[in-house]
Every structure is written in C-alpha cells, then in structure tokens.
Amino acid sequence: MTQQTLDGHGCHAGQDPGIWELVPVADYRLPHTPAVRAAQARWGSLKRLFGGRRYQDERPVRAEADLRGLSEQQLDALVAAVDWGLGANLLERIVGTNEAGDAVCFVIAPPGSGHVDLLHRWATEQGASWITPPKYQDILEAGPTWLADWPSDARYWVLPRLEHCWLRHAAGLALVRELLDRALAGRLGHGIIGCDSWAWAYFRYVAPLPTRSALTLQACDGERLAALFRDLVAQEALGQVRFCNAQTGKLVLAVGGEDDDDGGAELQSLAAHCRGNAGLARELWRGRLRAEPKAKGTGEGAARQEAGAAADNEDDATTVWVAAPPEEPALMADGDEELALVLHALLLHNGLPSPLLAELLPLPSFRVQASLHRLVAAGVVAAAPAGHCRITAPSYPAARELLRSQGFLVDDF
Amino acid sequence: MEPQKLSDLLTDLTAGVMLDLALVLAVATGLILVVQKTLPWLANRLRGRRRHWLLAMVPLLRLMIIVGAFLWVVPIIIEPSLQNMVAVLGSLGLALGFALKDYASSLVAGIVAVGEMSYRNGDWVEIDGIYGEVTYVGMRSLQLVTPDDNLVTIPHLKLWQDPISNANNGGPQLQCPTDFHLHPEHDGSQVRMALHDVALTSPYVALDQPIVVVAQEQPWGTHYRLRAYPIDARQQFRFSTDLTVRGKADLIRLGIAFATVPTFDQQAAGGSIGSQKS
Numbered sequence: 001m002t003q004q005t006l007d008g009h010g011c012h013a014g015q016d017p018g019i020w021e022l023v024p025v026a027d028y029r030l031p032h033t034p035a036v037r038a039a040q041a042r043w044g045s046l047k048r049l050f051g052g053r054r055y056q057d058e059r060p061v062r063a064e065a066d067l068r069g070l071s072e073q074q075l076d077a078l079v080a081a082v083d084w085g086l087g088a089n090l091l092e093r094i095v096g097t098n099e100a101g102d103a104v105c106f107v108i109a110p111p112g113s114g115h116v117d118l119l120h121r122w123a124t125e126q127g128a129s130w131i132t133p134p135k136y137q138d139i140l141e142a143g144p145t146w147l148a149d150w151p152s153d154a155r156y157w158v159l160p161r162l163e164h165c166w167l168r169h170a171a172g173l174a175l176v177r178e179l180l181d182r183a184l185a186g187r188l189g190h191g192i193i194g195c196d197s198w199a200w201a202y203f204r205y206v207a208p209l210p211t212r213s214a215l216t217l218q219a220c221d222g223e224r225l226a227a228l229f230r231d232l233v234a235q236e237a238l239g240q241v242r243f244c245n246a247q248t249g250k251l252v253l254a255v256g257g258e259d260d261d262d263g264g265a266e267l268q269s270l271a272a273h274c275r276g277n278a279g280l281a282r283e284l285w286r287g288r289l290r291a292e293p294k295a296k297g298t299g300e301g302a303a304r305q306e307a308g309a310a311a312d313n314e315d316d317a318t319t320v321w322v323a324a325p326p327e328e329p330a331l332m333a334d335g336d337e338e339l340a341l342v343l344h345a346l347l348l349h350n351g352l353p354s355p356l357l358a359e360l361l362p363l364p365s366f367r368v369q370a371s372l373h374r375l376v377a378a379g380v381v382a383a384a385p386a387g388h389c390r391i392t393a394p395s396y397p398a399a400r401e402l403l404r405s406q407g408f409l410v411d412d413f
Numbered sequence: 414m415e416p417q418k419l420s421d422l423l424t425d426l427t428a429g430v431m432l433d434l435a436l437v438l439a440v441a442t443g444l445i446l447v448v449q450k451t452l453p454w455l456a457n458r459l460r461g462r463r464r465h466w467l468l469a470m471v472p473l474l475r476l477m478i479i480v481g482a483f484l485w486v487v488p489i490i491i492e493p494s495l496q497n498m499v500a501v502l503g504s505l506g507l508a509l510g511f512a513l514k515d516y517a518s519s520l521v522a523g524i525v526a527v528g529e530m531s532y533r534n535g536d537w538v539e540i541d542g543i544y545g546e547v548t549y550v551g552m553r554s555l556q557l558v559t560p561d562d563n564l565v566t567i568p569h570l571k572l573w574q575d576p577i578s579n580a581n582n583g584g585p586q587l588q589c590p591t592d593f594h595l596h597p598e599h600d601g602s603q604v605r606m607a608l609h610d611v612a613l614t615s616p617y618v619a620l621d622q623p624i625v626v627v628a629q630e631q632p633w634g635t636h637y638r639l640r641a642y643p644i645d646a647r648q649q650f651r652f653s654t655d656l657t658v659r660g661k662a663d664l665i666r667l668g669i670a671f672a673t674v675p676t677f678d679q680q681a682a683g684g685s686i687g688s689q690k691s
Contacts, residue, residue: 337648
C-alpha cells in the first residue's frame, strides 16, 4: 500500500485547499485552537473545577429565544449530506496504486466522521463486496461460520465497521484476532477495512496492527471547513447565503456573494473543538443554525424564507444565524465513575445495545440502566428504538474530555 | 541557668511583642487551615497524578509555614544573638528529649517522612499490618482509611523501626495481584492467555501498564497470579473483584477445574492430600 499523500481537490474548480486528503494515521494533525478560544476554554474548565456556573458575558445581537429553529428540509438545503465522490476517487487512486502490495488497506476515523459513507461510495462504484459484521452471539462464541462465509471471489471486499467485530469481554477478542491475522496474511483476498478510532486504539493491545497501510482523512481546519460548508449549501435554490454569529452579529461564512467572510476564527474554533472531525463539525454546525421568525409565504420565495431567510434588501442575500454552541451537560462535570464506564464502553464499540452493555460492565444491570437513563435524559446518549445506544454528536467532545481526564484510554484523533 | 540570667535572654514581653506573637500565630494557623482545607478539596476534584501531587503538597506546605513562623517568632522572644539562641534552644531540646521523648521523636519522624516521602496523602500503604489510603499526614501522626472504612491514626514514630510498604508511591496506579488456584490437569498456555484477556477486557484496567500472568506449581495444583494495574488506585478492590468474577467465569467456560480442599472421606479412602476436581 502506498505511503504517499494524495491531495483531493474541492468540488469547485480552483478551490484551495482540497477538502479531503487521505494520509497515514501517524500524519493526522489536529487543527490549532485560536488563542482567545483556548484561553476561554481554560477559564471555563477552571470555573467548572471550582464549581462555578456559566453566565453570559455579552448581550447577544440576536437573542436565541427570538430566533426559530429550522426544519429538517430547511437544514438539508443549508447543510446537505456530504458527497463522498471525491473521497472515493482518492481512495481508488490509493488502492489502485498499491505499490507495497498489501492485501488489505485500513481506513481509520473518529466517530461520526463519515468514513463508512466514504467506503460505501467506493464499494458501490467499484462493485466490491460489502461485509456486514457478525452477530454479537457469534463474536462471543468465536464461531468459524462468519469467517468461513467470507467472499472467495477475486473482487475487492469492504468491511466497514471492524469495531462491531469484537466485544470487551474475555471471550470477545478471539474473533477479531483471527480476522486480523487472516486479513494481514492475505488469506482473505484484497479488501478495505474501516475502523472507528476508539476501537483501533484498543486493538493496539489486542493484536499486531499495520501502520503503513492504515489511512485516515486528514483533519479539517477552519479553511477546509469553510470550503466544505460552502459545498453543502444548495446554492441554486437559495442564492446568496450569509451565516452570521447570533452573539456578535459578525459574518461567519458567506456563500455565493462578494462578501469577505471574517469567520476564520469561528470556524477554526469549531474545527479545533471537533479535533478536525469534519462529520462531527457538520453535525454541530447544522444544530446551531437558526432563522428570523418570519411570516409564511408561498412559492419559491417561501422556500427561501423557509430556509431561514431574512432577505437583505440591498444584496438580496439570505441571512442564517449561527447560535452559540450548546452547553456541556452538567452531569459530564460530575466525574461519576459509572457514567464514565458506560461512556467508554459505548465509544469503544461505537454504540451498543443496552442489554449487552450491562453484560460487558462490572455493574449490576439496574445500575447500568439507571446511568443510561441519566445520559439519555441529558442528551448525551441517543437510544434507538431497538435499544442501540450511541453518544450524540454534540456530546462527543465533552465525553472524550471527561474520559481523558479520568485516565481512560482515548483515541488518537 | 539562673532565673535572672534567663530573663536577660528574653526580650521584654510588652503588649507590642505579644501582639506580634499573636499576629504571627494567627497568620500561620490561618495559612495552615487554608492549605489543609483547600488543597484536598481541589485534589478530590482531579484525577491521576495531579491529585496525588496536590495531596502530597499539604504536609510539605504546612511544614514550611511552621518553620517560617518559628523563625519569625524566635527573634521576637529571644534577644537575637548566637549565644542566646544556643542557650535557649539547647535547654528546650534537652527538656523535650527527656520529658516528651516519643512525642519529639514522632515530630522529627514527621519531618523526615515529609522529606523522604515514605508516604504522602493519597498513597496506599501498609504499616504494622494495617493497609489503607493515607488521608492525612500531620506533624506527629498520619491517618489511614482502611478498606473497611476505619480511620486509623499511626504515629510517625513507626518510621524508625517498622517497614512501610507503599503500593503506589505517589503515583495514581498500583498493582493489583489476583490469585487463581487451579486443578493441575489443564493446558497452562490456554489459562495464561485467558487470564491475560480477562485483565485486558476489564473496564478498570490501565492499558499503558503491563499485564503479567505468573504461574507456580504447588503440591495441590497450580497457582496463577494475575498482575495488572487499575486506572486509579481507588478502584483497586472493584478491579480485583472484577478480575476474580470474570476470570472464574471464563475458566469455567473453558472447562478448567479449580483446586479444592479434599474432604475427610476422600482422605480416609486413601486419596492423597491435594486438589480434587470441582
């Protein structure tokens, strides 16, 4: 597998820099935090340490209570799903020029970054086999059935979620060890394995891992985020869009106009908060968008107003307000050990069904359920109807910081 | 020393001097109270090395405050000349040495303990068969809280004669050995791997520390000791319980038998004293 770094090019001609870049895991560079934001963060953590409460320092330009949230449709027009076409092309160039001749390429990424969508796009374009993870019972029994059913044709295969092939249980490591052993020895043919960064950090203690063929999407800094967010706006329908900070009134991002946005620090701060995770940044950005309360209209103009428009008479641009980041849930500052154990198990497995979570933790089932209920009520964990629990995107940075401060294993991203 | 000459050594205890003395004592006491209250409070909001460092600072800062106050007070009471100092402090030392020998010895040992760091706040130590977490290091004694939640006060005097076993030595982590006693007929490699994975999959384990399985053959079977470190020293009993419970479950899953004590009937029937399959 090649070690070269291949630069992606943005969706727009001449866009600089390219949004996507696939690099070896060791070359992942965290975006820097603007000095003012870093000082604010330190001051905030100091206040939390001494039990202080947060308070608003400034009077906002637009009180958030006066602004209205946007519907899913409106948000889709402002922050569409990421088109992974360019990323898939990059991956194909790397896989196609497999100079080192490695049988398997690994794509590692932090939670919510969208690498599974990238792999899905690549697999669809290349006609590769898509391998679903084993059932949890098969993992614990380490039955040979799942590995025996591995596609034997010459096609490439993609295993998108290696983190779902193991359990933190004494009987839950054998299958992933066998899988990695066979994959690295080339006994499973050629393929790509995707893995969440938390499980990857843990696997270092479980089995020998490749470093050369483990790739990741390079961290997005403020500039790349700006390019990404511009790409995600449905400009044909909305025309010019101006994203303004609701607190300060300053322009954060301008799309389609002549405005020079001065939101470098704001987006850089978002990039640093998300540790360069573009998918997470997109989720947080989407969650912060607000619009002016407006009377409903009809037709195409209404669509613009629906998208949060506050049309400016002079340049006819749509203004969308960017609310302050959501506050960290108070229970995250408690340092409760049981909550930390639940959060860590969820992150290591990239989500788990709640009954299985109780099996993996050294706590009585009712206590695990009680912790889960607290986390769900605080919006830190989202529980799917089938009982699958996962940490929500806005809570991920705080959960990571909590676990790091308590000495738990954290990912490298 | 004659009373008249002793009075010559001391300064006149005027109202001003008394006020100075009261002020120094009040400031020193206040500082000590602030240090003793705020640093442990702050430390308990932190984890890992920073917590232990803050806790260890408490006796050190207190000692510095006391020494500072003493150096400040002495010239106020005694006419500051070398001859006067030697005379008064020598007499004081002699009196303490005879009348309060053990007390003085504990005080000196307390200073040595702070300097040598034989134990610090937050350390898990065993002194004279008593194991617990050091919660307070005073001038004369230290206090331990045992796993059974008993508060034990031990004079620093023990430092001179008894061995002090410190499990974490100022760090956040300590080793938790967990024992398994197995029937001799089993695959040792399989057991070693299984026990290693039991520790590796414990949510409490500090992954950056080594996990070691030590086996020793005994007349009754095989003794395995699983050595691993929890993330935080305060988790040690939860950690070793987790290792024991899950280790046992995994060994049973693998069909490994545990060593058991033979019953009287088995011995009478000619069975050797050793392990039996459970």
